[in-house]
Amino acid sequence: MPAIALVITSGKGGVGKTTSTANIGTALSIMGKRVCVVDLDLGLRNLDIMIGLGNRIIYDIVDVVQGRATLHQALVKDTRFEDRLVLLPAAQDADKNVLTPAAVRNIVEALRSEFDYILIDCPAGIEQGFRNALAGADGAVVVTTPELSAMSDADRVIGLIEAHRMPISPRLIVNRVQPEMIAAGTSLSVPAIAHRLALPLLGFIVEDNAIITADNRGEPVVFDTNSKPGACFRNITERLINPQTPLLPVPTIKKSFWAKLFNRG
Amino acid sequence: MASATLKGKKDGYEIQLAASASFAENLSDLAALFKQVQTQQALLHEESAKFTIASGERLLDEDQKAAIQALLKPYPGFQIINFSAAVIPQTKVANLLATPHVPVAVGVIRSGQERRFDGDVLFIGAVHYGGVLRATGNIFCLGEVAGIVHAGYPNDAEAIAVGDFTGATQVHIADTMDIVDAHNTKLTAHSFAYVNDLHALDYADDIALKELRPRLYQKLEE
Ligand SMILES: Nc1ncnc2c1ncn2[C@@H]1O[C@H](COP(=O)(O)OP(=O)(O)O)[C@@H](O)[C@H]1O
Numbered sequence: 383m384p385a386i387a388l389v390i391t392s393g394k395g396g397v398g399k400t401t402s403t404a405n406i407g408t409a410l411s412i413m414g415k416r417v418c419v420v421d422l423d424l425g426l427r428n429l430d431i432m433i434g435l436g437n438r439i440i441y442d443i444v445d446v447v448q449g450r451a452t453l454h455q456a457l458v459k460d461t462r463f464e465d466r467l468v469l470l471p472a473a474q475d476a477d478k479n480v481l482t483p484a485a486v487r488n489i490v491e492a493l494r495s496e497f498d499y500i501l502i503d504c505p506a507g508i509e510q511g512f513r514n515a516l517a518g519a520d521g522a523v524v525v526t527t528p529e530l531s532a533m534s535d536a537d538r539v540i541g542l543i544e545a546h547r548m549p550i551s552p553r554l555i556v557n558r559v560q561p562e563m564i565a566a567g568t569s570l571s572v573p574a575i576a577h578r579l580a581l582p583l584l585g586f587i588v589e590d591n592a593i594i595t596a597d598n599r600g601e602p603v604v605f606d607t608n609s610k611p612g613a614c615f616r617n618i619t620e621r622l623i624n625p626q627t628p629l630l631p632v633p634t635i636k637k638s639f640w641a642k643l644f645n646r647g
Numbered sequence: 648m649a650s651a652t653l654k655g656k657k658d659g660y661e662i663q664l665a666a667s668a669s670f671a672e673n674l675s676d677l678a679a680l681f682k683q684v685q686t687q688q689a690l691l692h693e694e695s696a697k698f699t700i701a702s703g704e705r706l707l708d709e710d711q712k713a714a715i716q717a718l719l720k721p722y723p724g725f726q727i728i729n730f731s732a733a734v735i736p737q738t739k740v741a742n743l744l745a746t747p748h749v750p751v752a753v754g755v756i757r758s759g760q761e762r763r764f765d766g767d768v769l770f771i772g773a774v775h776y777g778g779v780l781r782a783t784g785n786i787f788c789l790g791e792v793a794g795i796v797h798a799g800y801p802n803d804a805e806a807i808a809v810g811d812f813t814g815a816t817q818v819h820i821a822d823t824m825d826i827v828d829a830h831n832t833k834l835t836a837h838s839f840a841y842v843n844d845l846h847a848l849d850y851a852d853d854i855a856l857k858e859l860r861p862r863l864y865q866k867l868e869e
């Protein structure tokens with residue numbers, strides 16, 4: 383079966399697109415799938431660092447488009463997974479506008495036969511870079527955080543994705559979920575966010591410093607079988623492969639007996 | 648008497664029944680309330696009183712209305728002139744849907760999107776923050792509104808906008824507008840927006856539709 387190509391997008395920057403691409407890509411490889419992660423964030427590439435392949439880049443996607451390298455020369459293989467995980471890096475110094483939707487579509491088509499999944503890490507914004515990323519994909523995963531500003535940007539992006547009419551309908555990831563804030567009523571709950579954005583939920587990731595430590599080590603947090611965000615990403619990946627997989631229960635902080643007694647309703 | 652509250656109106660009384668209580672509770676509270684009104688009326692040497700029964704989100708059926716009427720037996724001067732509810736009966740919604748001149752639209756209007764309609768529209772869906780729902784005629788909205796609604800666009804001040812706009816950003820009718828904030832007490836989940844005599848955007852309770860826009864009311868009643 384040819385690969386399914388999914389774009390990971392959000393509108394707003396810094397909400398966890400790259401973290402999600404790196405972790406879902408890694409989890410898919412752990413589960414035996416062949417995955418190519420494509421970094422389209424030209425000029426701000428960091429998917430390579432998060433996956434831990436930063437030091438092995440020789441060519442990038444712009445080199446491929448401009449004919450300085452073949453597609454296969456640019457692919458960086460991750461030896462941790464018998465080459466099941468492969469990165470197509472972004473250019474760090476190229477002009478943002480050298481890529482076009484047609485060029486990205488051609489690259490994705492060329493990759494399809496060799497992989498099960500192609501994950502496209504989208505730059506922030508809704509301009510050229512976003513349109514390029516959308517052009518190559520069969521479906522989208524929209525990442526948001528519980529802040530209203532992030533949700534509003536996600537909503538804008540979802541509208542554009544729906545107008546684009548992709549074969550696979552978009553799904554939502556809520557990142558940086560803080561159960562204490564939900565319990566205190568200072569943050570919307572995960573189902574409430576999905577309801578507000580009127581999008582089916584793929585999954586959520588809790589706020590956790592293990593993600594930052596993992597980032598610094600170049601070892602995505604899914605490797606850590608004991609970490610909460612790792613469990614979240616594994617659940618998301620399982621639900622990506624099989625939509626029937628139940629959603630991980632959203633962690634709740636139960637109010638203590640005394641808190642309930644004095645603070646009813 | 649928690650589930651039945653009395654309000655003076657210029658042509659009588661309005662009694663609001665809390666839909667959160669059971670109908671049995673409504674009835675017993677109502678009986679107590681009628682008794683209290685009679686005591687008051689007696690002091691004023693007045694026998695007759697007119698009531699409107701507003702049942703909020705509970706739609707009373709004929710049996711329930713009869714049960715309420717039965718409470719009036721001891722008070723020959725009392726009369727119920729109207730029953731009203733803040734919900735639209737399914738049959739009326741079905742009628743609205745079947746009426747060709749109110750087109751139905753469904754969907755989600757997301758941030759950055761605008762949907763425009765010629766004439767009236769019954770919009771079933773959500774208007775998200777940053778989204779705009781615009782019609783040259785009336786807007787009837789069933790769903791959550793966090794964005795902007797604009798009825799009577801660009802200049803029909805007779806148009807109204809019906810729906811729960813308590814969470815909206817702005818409500819516009821013709822060339823008037825209101826920036827929705829929490830301080831407007833007239834704006835409730837059961838109010839509608841219209842342009843008042845002073846050509847300012849205003850809100851009124853659903854019950855006032857008959858008075859403020861009689862022709863539209865008739866059209867909807869059909
Ligand atoms: N659930 C989380 N808990 C803690 N830190 C997170 C979490 N998700 C992302 N981060 C941090 O937030 C920053 C931005 O994430 P990133 O994936 O680069 O966002 P984007 O690609 O959308 O710009 C990174 O430093 C990352 O480590």
Ligand SMILES: [Mg+2]
Pocket residue numbers: 399400401423504
């Ligand atoms: Mg990024």
